[in-house]
Amino acid sequence: MKKLIVAATCALAMMTGGVQAQERDLRIAFDVPYEPFEYKDDNGELTGFEVELAEAMCEEMNANCEFVIQAWDGMIPGLLARKFDLIMSSMSITPERAERVLFSEPYYNTPGGWFGPEGFSTDVTDMDAMKGKTVGVQRGTTMDTYVTENMGGIVTIKRYTTADDMVLDLEGQRLDVVFVDYPVGEQTVLSKEGFKEVAEPVKLGEGVGVAMRKRDKDLAEEINAALATLKEDGTYDTIMKKYFAYDIKM
Amino acid sequence: MPDFIAQWLNQNDIFTAMTIMEYWDGLVTTVHLVFLSLVIGLAVAVPLAIMRTVRNPFISGPVWLYTYLFRGTPLLIQLYIIYYGLAQIEGIQETFWWEIFREPFYPALLAFTLNTAAYTTEIIRGAIVSTPHGEIEAAKAYGMNWFLRMRRIVLPSAARRAVQAYSNEVIFMLHASAIASVVTIVDLTGAARNIYSRFYAPFDAFLFVALLYMLLTFALVFAFRKLENHLLKHQRPLSS
Numbered sequence: 001m002k003k004l005i006v007a008a009t010c011a012l013a014m015m016t017g018g019v020q021a022q023e024r025d026l027r028i029a030f031d032v033p034y035e036p037f038e039y040k041d042d043n044g045e046l047t048g049f050e051v052e053l054a055e056a057m058c059e060e061m062n063a064n065c066e067f068v069i070q071a072w073d074g075m076i077p078g079l080l081a082r083k084f085d086l087i088m089s090s091m092s093i094t095p096e097r098a099e100r101v102l103f104s105e106p107y108y109n110t111p112g113g114w115f116g117p118e119g120f121s122t123d124v125t126d127m128d129a130m131k132g133k134t135v136g137v138q139r140g141t142t143m144d145t146y147v148t149e150n151m152g153g154i155v156t157i158k159r160y161t162t163a164d165d166m167v168l169d170l171e172g173q174r175l176d177v178v179f180v181d182y183p184v185g186e187q188t189v190l191s192k193e194g195f196k197e198v199a200e201p202v203k204l205g206e207g208v209g210v211a212m213r214k215r216d217k218d219l220a221e222e223i224n225a226a227l228a229t230l231k232e233d234g235t236y237d238t239i240m241k242k243y244f245a246y247d248i249k250m
Numbered sequence: 251m252p253d254f255i256a257q258w259l260n261q262n263d264i265f266t267a268m269t270i271m272e273y274w275d276g277l278v279t280t281v282h283l284v285f286l287s288l289v290i291g292l293a294v295a296v297p298l299a300i301m302r303t304v305r306n307p308f309i310s311g312p313v314w315l316y317t318y319l320f321r322g323t324p325l326l327i328q329l330y331i332i333y334y335g336l337a338q339i340e341g342i343q344e345t346f347w348w349e350i351f352r353e354p355f356y357p358a359l360l361a362f363t364l365n366t367a368a369y370t371t372e373i374i375r376g377a378i379v380s381t382p383h384g385e386i387e388a389a390k391a392y393g394m395n396w397f398l399r400m401r402r403i404v405l406p407s408a409a410r411r412a413v414q415a416y417s418n419e420v421i422f423m424l425h426a427s428a429i430a431s432v433v434t435i436v437d438l439t440g441a442a443r444n445i446y447s448r449f450y451a452p453f454d455a456f457l458f459v460a461l462l463y464m465l466l467t468f469a470l471v472f473a474f475r476k477l478e479n480h481l482l483k484h485q486r487p488l489s490s
Binding site: 073076077096097099100139140144145158159160161165168169171172173174 | 334338348352434436448450
């Protein structure tokens with residue numbers, strides 16, 4: 001796939017050669033699997049909402065893009081160590097992250113969703129009722145921050161590295177309820193027998209942006225311009241409708 | 251708290267009193283977990299090591315199989331099997347076992363204990379097997395029976411030979427306990443990972459926790475040196 005993209009962009013560059021003065025080389029990092037944003041399809045090829053958006057963005061910017069797989073834990077260190085130039089892996093914009101990296105304008109925002117077993121009937125906003133319950137979150141996510149700040153000391157918070165481990169513990173009844181990025185919960189929890197959405201989704205944070213090194217200010221402008229074009233000309237909507245039944249546009 | 255430390259804490263974004271408390275809780279959990287698994291592991295390992303040296307294959311065989319299995323697989327895999335595997339057993343949630351295995355602490359304790367007991371069994375077995383024949387013959391000449399011989403001669407003598415290898419096992423166990431954080435236990439490593447993911451400062455979070463592990467290790471090394479000095483007093487050259 002990588003080769004194909006490089007070949008395609010090369011061919012495109014040759015066809016339009018001379019029109020554009022120079023081309024950028026960009027390496028974009030994704031943490032897979034994080035369905036439906038980035039995952040490998042049945043043929044083992046990288047695909048998903050953010051991957052397709054990245055492809056469209058690269059085309060719009062006339063850049064040579066290479067896709068890199070990077071585990072979430074090492075995302076920001078890898079960026080700062082110049083292993084890649086952009087992160088387009090559902091990284092929510094937070095003040096703490098903005099200290100380390102430069103964010104583009106947000107390109108989507110999904111709410112956090114509460115998922116639990118069929119029998120779960122507690123109101124998650126009622127702190128008295130939630131007392132002593134065990135809540136699972138993914139470590140370092142905006143959902144983690146939300147639960148830590150609003151329910152710390154009331155509920156027991158269990159932090160997981162991957163959503164898979166968390167869902168295993170929800171199935172094994174070690175967790176009463178999980179608070180997870182809505183589309184991820186939809187894919188991993190709701191697809192299983194005996195689980196449901198237990199509360200209204202919660203809008204969190206400022207959305208997801210492309211992260212890059214702080215010094216790349218020119219690049220940020222180019223990316224913002226490209227994303228704005230994609231949002232206006234309908235490309236963004238086409239890609240979004242392929243993956244989502246609801247609106248995540250920002 | 252001395253003023254300069256308080257001042258430094260106030261200026262520091264990451265090492266606030268709150269994160270220091272998280273590290274402290276992690277330290278307590280790590281020490282708790284490692285200490286319990288080592289004590290139980292040693293208590294289990296001594297009888298197993300004796301069984302392992304018995305000639306009867308129906309007694310030594312199962313122990314051999316146990317140490318072979320637990321030394322032949324990574325501790326992380328054993329922890330995954332016990333933590334996630336047990337939860338998958340149909341109906342376990344309705345039994346009293348679930349009270350124990352619901353929390354991550356006991357599955358981790360079980361995995362660590364079984365693992366360290368396997369290694370310790372082999373260490374002690376090696377020490378028992380290498381008991382000089384003369385010592386045993388002398389004990390027999392005194393008319394001691396098997397039990398008395400074990401208690402008075404073989405085990406004390408084996409303990410002296412095992413202590414150095416065992417101190418290594420203790421330190422390895424401390425370091426191996428870092429994997430407890432993968433099953434949601436907030437031990438030292440778990441605290442470091444939480445703080446890292448909150449501030450995105452890998453150096454600060456992990457260097458600090460490395461320092462804490464190092465301090466624990468030095469304390470262990472010091473304690474074992476004292477113990478060795480005590481046990482091996484008879485081997486020291488006479489001082490003037």
